[in-house]
Amino acid sequence: MRLQHRLPDPGELWRPSRALIAVPLGLIGLIVTVDLLTAPNIHLGPLLVVAPTITAVFAGPRLTALIGALAVAAQIVIGLFHGGLWTSNHQAQIIALVVITLFVVAFRSVHERHRMELSQARWVADVAQKVLLRPLPARLGPLRIASVYVAAEAGAQIGGDLYAAVRTPRGARVMIGDVRGKGLMAVGDAALLLGAYRAAAHRDPPLPRLVAHLQNAVYSESEGTDESEGSEEPGRPTGDTSAGERFVTAAVLDVPDDEQVLRIINCGHPPPILLRDGEPTELTVRDPALPLGVGGSVTEDDYEAETFPYRDGDLLLLYTDGVVETRDADGVFYPLADRLRAWRETDPQRLVQRLHGDLVVHAGGSLGDDVALVAIARHPAGTTGRDVSSPPSPPPGARTPPSARRRGGPPSQGS
Numbered sequence: 001m002r003l004q005h006r007l008p009d010p011g012e013l014w015r016p017s018r019a020l021i022a023v024p025l026g027l028i029g030l031i032v033t034v035d036l037l038t039a040p041n042i043h044l045g046p047l048l049v050v051a052p053t054i055t056a057v058f059a060g061p062r063l064t065a066l067i068g069a070l071a072v073a074a075q076i077v078i079g080l081f082h083g084g085l086w087t088s089n090h091q092a093q094i095i096a097l098v099v100i101t102l103f104v105v106a107f108r109s110v111h112e113r114h115r116m117e118l119s120q121a122r123w124v125a126d127v128a129q130k131v132l133l134r135p136l137p138a139r140l141g142p143l144r145i146a147s148v149y150v151a152a153e154a155g156a157q158i159g160g161d162l163y164a165a166v167r168t169p170r171g172a173r174v175m176i177g178d179v180r181g182k183g184l185m186a187v188g189d190a191a192l193l194l195g196a197y198r199a200a201a202h203r204d205p206p207l208p209r210l211v212a213h214l215q216n217a218v219y220s221e222s223e224g225t226d227e228s229e230g231s232e233e234p235g236r237p238t239g240d241t242s243a244g245e246r247f248v249t250a251a252v253l254d255v256p257d258d259e260q261v262l263r264i265i266n267c268g269h270p271p272p273i274l275l276r277d278g279e280p281t282e283l284t285v286r287d288p289a290l291p292l293g294v295g296g297s298v299t300e301d302d303y304e305a306e307t308f309p310y311r312d313g314d315l316l317l318l319y320t321d322g323v324v325e326t327r328d329a330d331g332v333f334y335p336l337a338d339r340l341r342a343w344r345e346t347d348p349q350r351l352v353q354r355l356h357g358d359l360v361v362h363a364g365g366s367l368g369d370d371v372a373l374v375a376i377a378r379h380p381a382g383t384t385g386r387d388v389s390s391p392p393s394p395p396p397g398a399r400t401p402p403s404a405r406r407r408g409g410p411p412s413q414g415s
Contacts, residue, residue, distance in 0.1 A: 020058050020059075021055075021059070021063070023054060024050075024051040024052070024054050024055045024067045025051075025067070025070070027048075027050055027051050027054070028048060028051050028067075028070055028071055028074050031044050031045070031047050031048055031074070032048075032074045032077060032078060035078050036078065036081055040082045040083075043089070043093070044078075045074075045075045045078045045079075045090075045093050045097075046093055046096070046097075048071040048072075048074055048075055048097060049071070049096075049097055049100050049101075051067050051068070051070070051071045052064050052065075052067050052068035052071055052100070052101045052104050052105070053100075053104055055067040055068075056104045056105075056107070056108040059108075060108065060112055061105045061108045061109040061112060064101075064104060064105050064108050065101070065105045068097075068098075068101030068102075068104065068105065069101075071097060071101065072094060072097050072098055072101065075090075075093055075094050075097055076094065078090075079093075079094070128187075132187070132190065132191050132194060133149060133162060133163070133190075133194070134164070135147070136163065136164075136165050136374065137165065137167075140165060140167050140172040141167065141171060141172060141257050142257060142312075142378055142379055142380070143172055143255060143376050143377065143378055143379075144348055144376070144377045144379060145165060145174075145348060145374065145375070145376050146348035146349040146351070146352045146353075146374075146375045147163060147352060147372070147373060147374045147375070148352040148353065148355075148356045148371070148372070148373040149161065149163070149370075149371070149372050149373075150356065150367060150370065150371045150372075151370050160178060160179035160180070160186030160187065160189070160190055160370055161176075161177070161178050161179070161190075161320045161322065161370040161371065161372035162175075162176070162177045162178075162179070162190045162193065162194055162372065163175065163176045163177070163318070163372050163374050164194055164197050164198060164201075165374075166197075166198065166201045166202045167202070168201070168202060168204040169204055170204060170256050170257060170258070171254065171255050171256035171257045171258075172254075172255045172257075173201040173202075173204075173210070173252070173253070173254055173255075174252075174253045174255065174318070174374065174376065175197055175201070175250060175251070175252045175253070176250065176251055176269065176318040176319070176320065176372060176374055177190070177193060177248050177249060177250035177251075177269065177292070177320075178248065178249045178250075178269065178320040178321060178322075178370075178372075179193075179246075179247075179248050180246060180247050180248070180249075180291075185246070189218070189221070189246060189248060189293075190248075192217060192218065192221050193214060193217070193218055193248055193250070193292065196213060196214055196217035196218075197210075197214060200213050200214075206300060207252065207254045207263055207265055207303075207305040208265065208300040208301070208302075208303035208304060208305060209300035210252065211252050211265045211267065211289070211292075211300075211303050212298050212299055212300045212302065212303060214250070214252070214292055215267075215292050215293070215295075215297075215298050216297050216298065218246075218247070218248055218292045218293035219292075219293050219294075219295075219296060219297060220297075221293075222246045222247075222293050246293055247268075247290075247291040247292060247293035247294045248267075248291055248292040248293055249267060249268040249269040249270075249291045249292075249321075250266075250267045250268075250269050250291070250292050251264060251265070251266045251267070251269040251270075251271075251272060251318065252264070252265050252267075253272070253318075254305065255310065255376075255378075260309065260310055260311045260312065260378075261307050261308065261309055261310055262283075262307070262308055262310040262316070263305040263306065263307050263308075264283060264285060264305060264306055264308065265285075265289060265303050265304075265305050265306075266285045266288045266289065267288070267289045267290065267291050267292050268288060268289070268290060268291035269291075269320075270319060270320070270321050270323075270324060271283050271284045271285070272316055272317060272318050272319075273316070273317045273319075273336070273337070273340065274308065274310070274314055274315075274316055274317075275314065275315040275316070275317065275340060275344075275345070275346075276311070276313075276314050276315075278341065278344030279341065280317075280337050280340040280341055282337075283308050285306045286306060287304065287306075289302075289303060310378055311378065312378055312379060312380045313346075313377075313378070313379070314377070314378050315345065315346060315348060315351065315375060315376070315377045316375070316376040316377075316378075317340070317351065317355075317373070317374070317375050318372075318373070318374040318375075318376070319336070319371075319372065319373050319374075320369075320370065320371060320372045321369070322367065322368075322369035322370050322371040322372070323336060323355075323359060323371055323373070324336050325369060326359055326362055326363050326367060326368070326369070326371075327362075327363070327368075328362050328363065328364065329364055334359060334362050334363075339355070339358060346377070347377070348375035348376060348377045349375075351375045352373045352374070352375050355373055356371070356373065359371065
C-alpha cells in the first residue's frame with residue numbers, strides 16, 4: 001500500500017474565489033468615492049479598516065497585507081484630495097489603519113500556522129487509520145464484503161471500533177470488535193488486538209486457539225499497564241483504575257469454503273444478524289464468553305465455537321453497539337431488525353451505505369458513538385456475485401427498539 005507522504009498545504013484546502021476578493025476591493029472603491037463626494041468635514045476614511053479585516057476571514061496573510069496596503073493608499077488619496085494630508089487628523093487615520101492592518105495580518109499568520117498544524121494532524125490520523133484499520137477486501141473466495149466505519153469524535157478518523165478479515169487456506173476469518181472507552185487509549189487497544197489477530201489468523205489455527213491468543217494478548221497488555229500506572233515512580237499517575245477496566249467485546253468468525261456454515265466465538269459482542277430471504281435472524285450463541293481482556297489467561301480449552309448454517313445467497317451483518325444504541329430525539333433506540341426486514345437488501349455494499357445513512361438520520365445528524373458495519377454475502381463458486389435487483393423502497397418509520405443482547409459468562413480458567 002502506497003501512502004501520500006507530502007503534507008497538505010493549507011492553501012490547498014480552500015482558495016478564495018474571485019468573487020470574495022472583489023468584496024474588499026469594492027468596499028475600498030465605494031468608501032473612497034463616497035468620501036470624495038461628501039463635504040471635507042465628513043471623514044469616511046476610517047471605514048477602510050473593514051477591507052483588510054474582511055479579507056482575513058477568507059484569505060491568507062499575504063493577500064490580507066496587500067488589501068491593507070491598498071486601503072492605506074486609498075486613505076492617502078483621500079487626504080490629498082481634501083488637501084489635509086499633513087494634518088494631524090489624516091496622519092492619525094493613516095497610522096491607525098497601518099497599525100490595525102499589521103495586527104490583522106499577524107493574527108491571520110497565527111491562524112494559518114494553527115491550520116497547518118491541524119491539517120498535519122488530520123493527515124497523520126488518516127495515515128494511521130489506513131495502517132491500523134485497513135480497508136477490507138471486496139472479495140474473499142466466495143464471499144463479497146463491504147464495510148463502513150464512522151468515528152464519533154469530532155474530526156477524528158479512528159476510534160475504538162475495529163474489524164479485520166484474512167484469507168486462510170480453508171476459507172476466511174473475520175473479526176469485529178469494540179474497545180471500551182474512547183480516545184487514544186481505545187485506539188491503542190484496538191491496534192494491539194488487530195496486530196495480534198493479523199499475526200495469528202492467517203496461520204489458520206483452530207478458532208478457539210485463535211481467540212485464546214487474542215484474550216491473552218489483551219489481558220497481558222492490560223496487566224502490564226496496571227503495574228506501570230500503579231507504581232510510585234515520579235511522573236507516573238497513581239490510583240488510576242481505568243486501565244484495569246479495559247476490555248474489548250469481539251465476535252470472531254470462521255467461514256470455510258467447502259461447507260455452507262460459519263463458526264462463531266462471541267466475546268460479549270452484539271450477535272451477528274443473518275439475512276435469508278429478507279428475514280433477519282440473530283446468531284446468538286448458547287454460551288458467550290467474557291469480553292477479551294477480562295478473566296485472566298486462558299487456553300483454547302476455555303472456548304468452544306458454535307456453528308450456524310450460512311448458505312449461498314445469505315447476507316451476514318456484523319456491527320458494533322453504536323448501531324443499536326443510537327437514539328433519536330425522543331430517546332428511541334434504532335430499530336435495526338425492523339429496518340433490515342423492511343429493506344430486504346441482498347447487496348452488501350448497498351446495505352452498509354443505506355444503514356449508515358439511516359443511522360445518521362435517526363440520530364438527528366450526528367452519531368454519539370463509534371459505528372462499524374461489515375456486511376458479507378456468500379455466493380456460489382464460479383459466480384460474479386453481482387446483484388441486479390432494483391433498488392428497494394425507502395424504509396418505513398418503524399421505531400420499535402431491538403432487544404439488548406449483551407451477555408457474558410466467565411470461561412473456565414486454563415493453565
